[in-house]
Amino acid sequence: MLDTEGMMITRAELTDLLWSSDPVTGERLPVRRDTVVTRLEACGQSRAARVARGLPARDGVLVAEEIDALLVRVHCELQRLGEELQLPRRIAEWIARFRSTRPSEPIRVVDVGCGLGHVVRWLAAHKPLGPNVELVGVDLNRTLITRAAELAKAEALDCRFVAGDAFEPGVAGGGETATVVVSSGLLHHLRAADLPGFFAAQRQLGVAAFAHWDIDPGPWTTLGAWVFHQARMREPVSRHDGVLSARRAHPADVLLAAARAGAPDYDPACADGAPWWPRLSDVLRPVTGVAP
Amino acid sequence: MSWVVGALVGLAALDGAFAGFRSSCGRTGLIRHRRQDVLAHLHGLATAAALLAPVAAVVLVDLAARPARLDTYLDAGRAILMLYLPFGAIVLGALAGYAVLPWRHRFLASALILGPFTLARPFVALAGALLVPFATRDALATVAALAAVAAALAVEPVLDHHWAAHRALPG
Numbered sequence: 001m002l003d004t005e006g007m008m009i010t011r012a013e014l015t016d017l018l019w020s021s022d023p024v025t026g027e028r029l030p031v032r033r034d035t036v037v038t039r040l041e042a043c044g045q046s047r048a049a050r051v052a053r054g055l056p057a058r059d060g061v062l063v064a065e066e067i068d069a070l071l072v073r074v075h076c077e078l079q080r081l082g083e084e085l086q087l088p089r090r091i092a093e094w095i096a097r098f099r100s101t102r103p104s105e106p107i108r109v110v111d112v113g114c115g116l117g118h119v120v121r122w123l124a125a126h127k128p129l130g131p132n133v134e135l136v137g138v139d140l141n142r143t144l145i146t147r148a149a150e151l152a153k154a155e156a157l158d159c160r161f162v163a164g165d166a167f168e169p170g171v172a173g174g175g176e177t178a179t180v181v182v183s184s185g186l187l188h189h190l191r192a193a194d195l196p197g198f199f200a201a202q203r204q205l206g207v208a209a210f211a212h213w214d215i216d217p218g219p220w221t222t223l224g225a226w227v228f229h230q231a232r233m234r235e236p237v238s239r240h241d242g243v244l245s246a247r248r249a250h251p252a253d254v255l256l257a258a259a260r261a262g263a264p265d266y267d268p269a270c271a272d273g274a275p276w277w278p279r280l281s282d283v284l285r286p287v288t289g290v291a292p
Numbered sequence: 293m294s295w296v297v298g299a300l301v302g303l304a305a306l307d308g309a310f311a312g313f314r315s316s317c318g319r320t321g322l323i324r325h326r327r328q329d330v331l332a333h334l335h336g337l338a339t340a341a342a343l344l345a346p347v348a349a350v351v352l353v354d355l356a357a358r359p360a361r362l363d364t365y366l367d368a369g370r371a372i373l374m375l376y377l378p379f380g381a382i383v384l385g386a387l388a389g390y391a392v393l394p395w396r397h398r399f400l401a402s403a404l405i406l407g408p409f410t411l412a413r414p415f416v417a418l419a420g421a422l423l424v425p426f427a428t429r430d431a432l433a434t435v436a437a438l439a440a441v442a443a444a445l446a447v448e449p450v451l452d453h454h455w456a457a458h459r460a461l462p463g
Binding site (some may be wrong): 075080081085086089116147153154227234255281283 | 312317318319320321322323324395396397398399400402403407408410411452
């Protein structure tokens, strides 16, 4: 199916459709339930459409407070999976390796699309990167950012959260501090055509390095995603989106080509395992780049 | 006799505690949640005890009235344990692995055992109860086994319902 601009409409995660904001002001926009259902049915996502049909709506518009609460619950569940995958440790390990080349310099770690800020809060709680590290989480969703900040405050964690586009000047900070941009589970939310621009934006900002973790796609990963989302997740939205994430994750060659197109001088790297062999310890792998 | 009863009680207690833990996981978003985890285990244990108590009471009343039926219940217990003990041992082994493995390899325990076994648990629980009629040819023992399985499987939904009713997040 094609949209009004003639672009192919691909399968969508529910969490991408239930929430929308004005790209200029960041203000929340109303989302009509029928629009979500129609969009999902158009792509043959009948189960997701059924889930969407059951979401609370007032005058046909999804109830913002209910959707916010749902998104927080979904991200809390996702955090639990991240814990099990040891995701913050993996990210910390990479940043620590990068930092070992410049141990005395202060750095800023910016987690793009941070959701509830699990990685940033974990880094703040466990301090694996040593002193002089500024931790920033950025997400377009104000509800998640507000909740992330509340959670950080509840545990007295030294990190901050910003609602907005991380690549807009001044949003995630600037100045002389070397910035490392990371993300987890973000890249599959972007279309392949938009990936070069994503990497180019980081190059344009002059970040010191980037490392974006996402699912290594393949039949084993999809099977594992199904098992784990059935076993660990309670929300039907989480179960649906988790499996779809694995199915639509970009292969390493796509990510690598995009990173080379957008940030060629960052010496990008990314590698998938053999598709027929399960990589149980590396379900998520990074695409990385370091400034020359 | 004592090992059968002890093993059944022990497995029921562990299963209840783990059900409590599963029900609480991914609820609060906190980074440091050890205290919540301990409480969740205890909630699971208490809920399992409350839900299984009526089944235990029925069996005890029956035994008080007809002591000769002890062998029937022990046969039922041995049949159930044929399935539950290996299953429980594998899960405990995986948990031990999760605890002692280097962090990079901890997910192996989850990916290979803990995740799939969580999915398989209801089916294994039911299969264990369905062994009872073959081992005992006794209707009451079979009903008691099925009721115990239903009670054990209800622990997590009951606690989930409690979470859904309160939906309290720390702040």
